[in-house]
Amino acid sequence: MSLEAKQLTFGYRRKGKEPVLDHIDLTLEPGERLGLLGPSGRGKTTLCKLLAGYEKPDSGTVLVDGKPLKEYRGICPVQMIWQHPETAVDPLMKLGDTLKEGGPVEEGLLEALHIQPAWLERYPTELSGGELQRFCIARALRPGVRYLLCDEVSAMLDLITQAQIWTFLLDQAEKRSLGLVIVSHNSPLMEKLCTRMQTLA
Amino acid sequence: MEPILEVRNLSISFTQYGRGTRQVLLPVIRDLSLAVAPGQVVAVVGSSGSGKSLLAHGILGILPYNSHMAGEISFLGQPLTPRRAAAVRGKEIVLVPQGVTYLDPLMKVGPQLRKGRRDQSARTASRAVLERYGLGADTEERYPFELSGGMARRVLIATAAAETPRLVIVDEPTPGLDARAARRVLGHFRELADGGAGVLLITHDLELALTIAHRVAVFYAGETVEEADAADFAAGRLRHPYTRALWDALPQNGFIPISGAQPGPGEVGEGCPFASRCPKGRPECMGPVAYRELDGGLVRCLYPEGGEQP
Numbered sequence: 001m002s003l004e005a006k007q008l009t010f011g012y013r014r015k016g017k018e019p020v021l022d023h024i025d026l027t028l029e030p031g032e033r034l035g036l037l038g039p040s041g042r043g044k045t046t047l048c049k050l051l052a053g054y055e056k057p058d059s060g061t062v063l064v065d066g067k068p069l070k071e072y073r074g075i076c077p078v079q080m081i082w083q084h085p086e087t088a089v090d091p092l093m094k095l096g097d098t099l100k101e102g103g104p105v106e107e108g109l110l111e112a113l114h115i116q117p118a119w120l121e122r123y124p125t126e127l128s129g130g131e132l133q134r135f136c137i138a139r140a141l142r143p144g145v146r147y148l149l150c151d152e153v154s155a156m157l158d159l160i161t162q163a164q165i166w167t168f169l170l171d172q173a174e175k176r177s178l179g180l181v182i183v184s185h186n187s188p189l190m191e192k193l194c195t196r197m198q199t200l201a
Numbered sequence: 202m203e204p205i206l207e208v209r210n211l212s213i214s215f216t217q218y219g220r221g222t223r224q225v226l227l228p229v230i231r232d233l234s235l236a237v238a239p240g241q242v243v244a245v246v247g248s249s250g251s252g253k254s255l256l257a258h259g260i261l262g263i264l265p266y267n268s269h270m271a272g273e274i275s276f277l278g279q280p281l282t283p284r285r286a287a288a289v290r291g292k293e294i295v296l297v298p299q300g301v302t303y304l305d306p307l308m309k310v311g312p313q314l315r316k317g318r319r320d321q322s323a324r325t326a327s328r329a330v331l332e333r334y335g336l337g338a339d340t341e342e343r344y345p346f347e348l349s350g351g352m353a354r355r356v357l358i359a360t361a362a363a364e365t366p367r368l369v370i371v372d373e374p375t376p377g378l379d380a381r382a383a384r385r386v387l388g389h390f391r392e393l394a395d396g397g398a399g400v401l402l403i404t405h406d407l408e409l410a411l412t413i414a415h416r417v418a419v420f421y422a423g424e425t426v427e428e429a430d431a432a433d434f435a436a437g438r439l440r441h442p443y444t445r446a447l448w449d450a451l452p453q454n455g456f457i458p459i460s461g462a463q464p465g466p467g468e469v470g471e472g473c474p475f476a477s478r479c480p481k482g483r484p485e486c487m488g489p490v491a492y493r494e495l496d497g498g499l500v501r502c503l504y505p506e507g508g509e510q511p
């Protein structure tokens with residue numbers, strides 16, 4: 001059981017440029033928290049998008065528990081949480097409806113994330129970034145989800161919200177035996193969170 | 202030394218139209234005070250979306266029409282009236298904005314730096330300022346989209362520094378930059394202060410603020426709740442329970458989250474807005490709480506840290 005990237009190459013197909021990702025291998029086991037390191041512009045976000053199936057690699061494959069990612073139907077077992085939650089939700093939908101789109105939400109999850117019932121009736125612009133990020137996390141934590149890709153998820157949040165959200169995520173990762181990929185420019189945070197690091201050269 | 206900038210009891214609110222024709226007045230900044238001296242970097246630290254960026258717009262006199270501002274702002278000892286703000290902005294007071302979208306996407310960097318001047322001395326000056334920020338002469342010929350995040354940020358600083366300002370206001374300088382680029386960018390602001398300017402740094406990132414700031418003002422639910430020397434943080438000389446909670450939430454300091462969330466504009470009642478989350482709260486905290494001096498700093502708390510009554 002693992003999330004595996006094999007020889008992933010991705011280049012935005014631009015002529016005369018080096019590919020953004022060049023034959024990248026990566027393995028993530030359930031329960032592991034893998035930190036991706038490397039300067040900006042080195043394809044960390046792109047790698048996450050490939051692992052979650054938002055982008056297709058030019059070559060190489062992504063395997064989830066031995067089966068190619070593209071053969072999974074229904075809710076993707078690999079879910080991505082983004083740096084800017086406001087761009088990850090439909091601005092014209094009430095947040096309660098956004099949540100319902102992915103099926104029923106597990107009991108107790110909203111309370112554990114400190115999501116207030118009144119927020120379900122609101123539109124994205126009426127909530128702060130930290131409040132919206134809680135929705136994006138609730139949406140990502142479906143039964144059947146095995147791996148979470150966390151791309152700078154707390155970069156825009158204040159320290160207390162950051163500590164709240166990560167305490168919650170670590171707790172869930174342990175309970176559900178999730179594998180986590182973590183991207184952050186904040187090295188003390190990475191040291192606190194990750195069980196292993198990999199550098200994208 | 203006379204402060205370059207002094208802000209006293211600033212409040213900024215917005216008229217919003219709710220559903221239907223209902224008008225609501227949203228107080229985003231309710232009571233903000235701070236001062237910036239020459240050569241000083243003062244950071245205002247507050248969470249994203251808490252409205253702290255409005256402070257920059259208020260000082261520059263560029264708030265939107267549906268806003269109301271009250272309180273006092275003085276610049277070099279004189280009240281900063283809207284007329285005076287219009288006269289000094291972009292010259293004696295400059296803004297280094299958050300988004301690189303402030304650069305004109307259709308204009309090359311050189312002409313943007315020169316602001317339309319074409320003479321030889323303007324050219325020499327723009328070269329010099331680019332060089333100072335580690336940008337080659339070829340940067341002049343580039344369009345903004347051809348710059349990396351770090352370079353674009355340095356072009357914004359170069360644009361600001363070209364005017365030899367007295368006050369530099371910086372709004373969230375580092376999102377999207379890796380640690381090295383962020384340190385470099387912040388170092389340039391410190392240089393501007395070392396050259397005698399006052400720098401007001403508005404950010405959500407306490408850690409980065411502490412790397413260059415002399416003073417830190419902590420902003421919570423529309424108010425400045427503490428002003429401290431940057432050195433007070435590492436020394437454990439903090440005054441307000443919220444500042445203490447921020448510090449303890451740093452990954453390297455325990456990563457301890459307090460529960461609850463910051464109240465938004467319009468959700469704050471009488472009394473201390475931190476009361477519902479405060480471990481030291483008492484019934485008196487529901488009454489008025491003044492912003493007062495304590496141990497070389499300022500605090501808005503009835504029972505500050507380290508100030509326990511016997």
Ligand code: SF4
Nearest residue numbers: 473476479486502503
């Ligand atoms: S005034 Fe009271 S509730 Fe507010 S921070 Fe101080 S002790 Fe806590």
